[in-house]
Each structure stands twice: as C-alpha cells, then as structure tokens.
Amino acid sequence: GVIVGCLSAKQFPENFLFGAAGASYQIEGGWDADGKGLSMWDVFAHTPGKIKNNDTGDVACDSYNKYKEDVAILKQLGLKVYRFSISWPRILPKGIPTEINQAGVDYYRNLIKELKDAGIEPLVTLYHWDLPQHLAELGGWLNPRIADYFGDYARICFELFGDQVKYWLPLNEPGTTCVHGYETGDLAPGLPLSGEGIYQCAYVHVLAHAKAWHIYNDEFRSKQGGKVGFNNVCFWFYPKSNNSEDIEAQTRAMEFGCGLYANPIYNGDWPQVVIDRVAYRSKKEGYSFSRLPTFTEEEKQYINGTSDYYGLNMYTSYLVEALADESFDSPSLEQDLAYNSTADPSWAHSASEWLNLDPPGIRNVLNYVNEKYNPGEIVVTENGWSDNGELDDQGRVTYLKGYLSNVLDAIVEDSINVIAYTTWSLMDNFEWNQGYTQKFGIVQVDFDSPNRTRTLKSSAEWYKRVAAAKEIVD
Ligand code: PNW
Numbered sequence: 001g002v003i004v005g006c007l008s009a010k011q012f013p014e015n016f017l018f019g020a021a022g023a024s025y026q027i028e029g030g031w032d033a034d035g036k037g038l039s040m041w042d043v044f045a046h047t048p049g050k051i052k053n054n055d056t057g058d059v060a061c062d063s064y065n066k067y068k069e070d071v072a073i074l075k076q077l078g079l080k081v082y083r084f085s086i087s088w089p090r091i092l093p094k095g096i097p098t099e100i101n102q103a104g105v106d107y108y109r110n111l112i113k114e115l116k117d118a119g120i121e122p123l124v125t126l127y128h129w130d131l132p133q134h135l136a137e138l139g140g141w142l143n144p145r146i147a148d149y150f151g152d153y154a155r156i157c158f159e160l161f162g163d164q165v166k167y168w169l170p171l172n173e174p175g176t177t178c179v180h181g182y183e184t185g186d187l188a189p190g191l192p193l194s195g196e197g198i199y200q201c202a203y204v205h206v207l208a209h210a211k212a213w214h215i216y217n218d219e220f221r222s223k224q225g226g227k228v229g230f231n232n233v234c235f236w237f238y239p240k241s242n243n244s245e246d247i248e249a250q251t252r253a254m255e256f257g258c259g260l261y262a263n264p265i266y267n268g269d270w271p272q273v274v275i276d277r278v279a280y281r282s283k284k285e286g287y288s289f290s291r292l293p294t295f296t297e298e299e300k301q302y303i304n305g306t307s308d309y310y311g312l313n314m315y316t317s318y319l320v321e322a323l324a325d326e327s328f329d330s331p332s333l334e335q336d337l338a339y340n341s342t343a344d345p346s347w348a349h350s351a352s353e354w355l356n357l358d359p360p361g362i363r364n365v366l367n368y369v370n371e372k373y374n375p376g377e378i379v380v381t382e383n384g385w386s387d388n389g390e391l392d393d394q395g396r397v398t399y400l401k402g403y404l405s406n407v408l409d410a411i412v413e414d415s416i417n418v419i420a421y422t423t424w425s426l427m428d429n430f431e432w433n434q435g436y437t438q439k440f441g442i443v444q445v446d447f448d449s450p451n452r453t454r455t456l457k458s459s460a461e462w463y464k465r466v467a468a469a470k471e472i473v474d
Helices: 040-045 063-076 102-117 133-137 146-161 174-182 197-224 244-267 272-284 297-303 333-337 360-373 394-412 458-469
Strands: 017-021 081-085 121-127 167-171 230-233 236-239 309-313 317-322 339-342 377-382 418-424 443-445 454-456
Touching: 017 121, 017 458, 040 133, 063 102, 063 454, 081 418, 102 121, 102 146, 121 146, 146 167, 146 197, 167 197, 167 230, 174 197, 174 230, 174 244, 197 244, 197 297, 230 244, 236 244, 236 360, 244 272, 244 317, 244 333, 244 339, 244 360, 272 333, 309 360, 360 377, 360 394, 394 418, 394 458
Parallel strands: 017 081, 017 418, 081 121, 121 167, 230 309, 236 317, 309 377, 377 418
Antiparallel strands: 317 339, 443 454
16 A cells, blocks of 8 residues: 555554553651551651651542542543552551551552543552551561561452452562661661661661562462563663773663562572672671671572563653772672763753753663563563652653653664653652652642642543553644
8 A cells, every 4th residue: 555644653552551550658648547447658757857857648649538639630641551559557557468458459449440441551559668667666568577568468458459450560669668768767667777678688688578469469360361570660770881880880870770689589699790799899898797688599480470461651861980808898789880970061951960861861771671581572561751749740741752762762763672651759748758758740730739639630531642652742
C-alpha cells in the first residue's frame, strides 16, 4: 500500500499502560485516623527542624478522604495504571500481625474497587518508607529480623488484596532509604551512620524483598497469578573524561547505586566492584572484616532470581570524575565511592537540587538494566520533574516529552520490554524533607485550602493526549 500523509509517528505498544504514581505518607494524611499506628515518618516529621518549614504529612493531599476524586482524575486523564502504596501501620498499627486495623483494610479495598471500576490497574507498593514506629524502635532496617516482620505483613496484604492486585512492588527505592536514612540521616529514621548503616540497611532490604517474593511465589502465585517486582532508583552516570579512572568511577557509581540492591536480587550477590572496594577500604581502616555484610551461601540461593519485573525509578543523570583515596580515618560511603558528581551545565535545573534534565539518560539506564539483569519486563515506576507548582508547567512538559521519547526509543529501537510507565507524581504532595516546597504533580493541590482542591496542570492535559494517542504529541 501507499503510506498516506506524514510518516506515522512511533507508537507505544497497543497494550502499553500509561499511569501515575504516589505514596501513602506523601498523599494520604489521616496520620492518626481510625486506628492507624505511628510510622517513623510521623515521628520524624513531627520532630522540629527535620523538614522544611516543619511541614508534615498529617493532612497532605487528604487522599484518605478524597481517594474517589483521585481516581476520577486518573480516569478523566485516560490513565490505565495507578501506583500507590499501602501504609504498613494503617493495616498493622504496630507492624506486627497481632492486630489488623479494619478501617485501614477497608480504605485500601475501597480504593482498589474504585480503580477497578474505572478500568485502572492497581500497582501496589507494600512499603514506601513509612515503617511502623514500633519496628523502627526494634532497629528498623538495621535489624535482619525486619525481613521476617515484613514477610508477615506482605502475606497479610496478599491475602487481603491479592484477589484484585496483579502488580506488586514490595519495597520502594531501598537505595534512597539506605543512603538518606542510614548514611547521611536527612530522611527518616535520621541516622547518620556513615560508611556502615547503608550496607546493613541494604542487606536487610534485600532479605525483606526476597522474603516477600518467596511468600507470594509459594503461597499465592498459583491462585492469584500476579507479579512481584523489584524496585530501585537507577540514575545514569557519564564519565567526565575518557580516562580510565573516570570510567572506573562510572562503574562504581552504577554499582554502588543501582547494583548494590539489584545485583543480589538478579545475580545472587553484591556487585564484585562493591565487595572489593569496601573490603579494601575496611582493611585499611583497621577493621578485621568488611563493612559490607556477607551473604551466606543459603542466603545467596534464597535471594537470587526473586523478581518478576523491574520497577525502575529514574529521574536524572550526573557526570563523574574519579577522586584518589586520601585518608582511611573515618568510614564513609563518599570515600567508598571516590568520585565527584556534577550536572552538565547545559542541563536544565528543576526545583530539586539533585534533579536535572537529561532525557537520553533514561534510555541509557533502560539498556543498562536490561543487559545487566535481564529482567524480562520493565515498568518505569517513577519519572518526573519538580517546580514551584505553576499550572502552566512547561518545564514538566519538556521533561516528560524528552524522557518518554527515550522510553519509546528504548522499546522500538532497542527492543526493550517496557510494559508500563507511571509518572511521579499524580499530584503535588509531601516531598519528604523538602515538605511542600517542591512540586512533582501533573495535578496541582491547593495546600492552603481545607478542600485540598485539585486542578489539572498543562502537563496533565498533554499527558492525557499522549495516553490516548499512544505516541509523543506536541
Ligand atoms: C523518590 N535523591 O525519592 C521517591 O520514591 C519519591 O517518594 C519521591 O517523592 C520522588 O523520588 C521525588 O523525589 C527520591 O536525592 C528522593 O537523589 C531523593 C532522591 C532520589 C529519589
């Protein structure tokens, strides 16, 4: 036949799912409503000085009460998947299975029903940082037994919601928790355990993820037929020069960031670069053992291959320049990494100091993850841009257009099996220690109004047209 008119634009696959994402503590509010227990984020945010303007998630977007409006907006935008998280202490107030909070169960069952009735697939994160405070006091992500507690919680969620949920993500971004919660301490639980906390935290997260996957695999998969994916943030790093030191720094950046968590899940152990580097520095620092915990052979077997799809959070890129080892007098991730990272001056800046515009970075990461971990299916579970909340958010449109074009190229040109994309975020929300100062939503929320009025931004209107056309539109 004859191709009429312009060459047809590249299309996303027919069954590709466009959607949006959010997380319990960032949107729900209802921090002490109807029997919910305390999470470590309630405690952290209620501690003066931890959050910009001492903002809290006490009310946030009030999605605990307004979830029907959220679902109506998703439907109006023609989105087909919603990634949300379950608040562990809303289901289990103390994090332990002795008491199940029925009001919490009802909330999520109602939300899921509302979504399904609107033809929207729920993609459910079991844990997006709001650890029950009781478990934080038991040692949180430094205590390997948290993996067992998490397993009990996961089982309860599979039992309660698994008839309706086909896409699960046990954990959100262990990388961010372990660095910011247990290395620098600027996110909950706020423990600056430089050079040590991060590795113990990574170890416990890997065990917890694997436990949830095995429980699903052994007890639920045959009757529920869903998928349990692994989630982590992977940014892209370019070597600042072609010299071998900078290329090695690029490898360290990828392996200590993405690989520290993904390699155990997909390949059964820490990345070799990380094992060697932390052992080397630990020895020089005078330790008789490595600061990086060792997996037993049994654990290696247990963790290996425990993911049905890769849930990729990807936002930005950096240039890295190697640094030489100088001292061995205080352990730190920074010295284990031994590089300087900067943004290319040509990249546009968001309202978040760590987030700059480099659209090809996501295609690079998709290729990297696909080659290194061979994950089968990939869902881009977070990708988005922050600004000051303006309704005509052209910066966000530019960002999403660039990144989605690269996702499409990864699918069409590189044959990578990306099946869905959930932009961060559906709504402006509580941006952790930045409070309400950085806005990621395609929908604006008026935090000055008790109604928490929602208003579509330009990016939402644009995204709606993309989801309908299944191609990148102007
Ligand atoms: C992710 N960094 O966090 C989280 O999963 C979301 O809850 C969060 O709102 C979103 O990204 C936007 O920040 C990150 O400093 C927080 O590199 C900080 C960083 C990365 C991811």
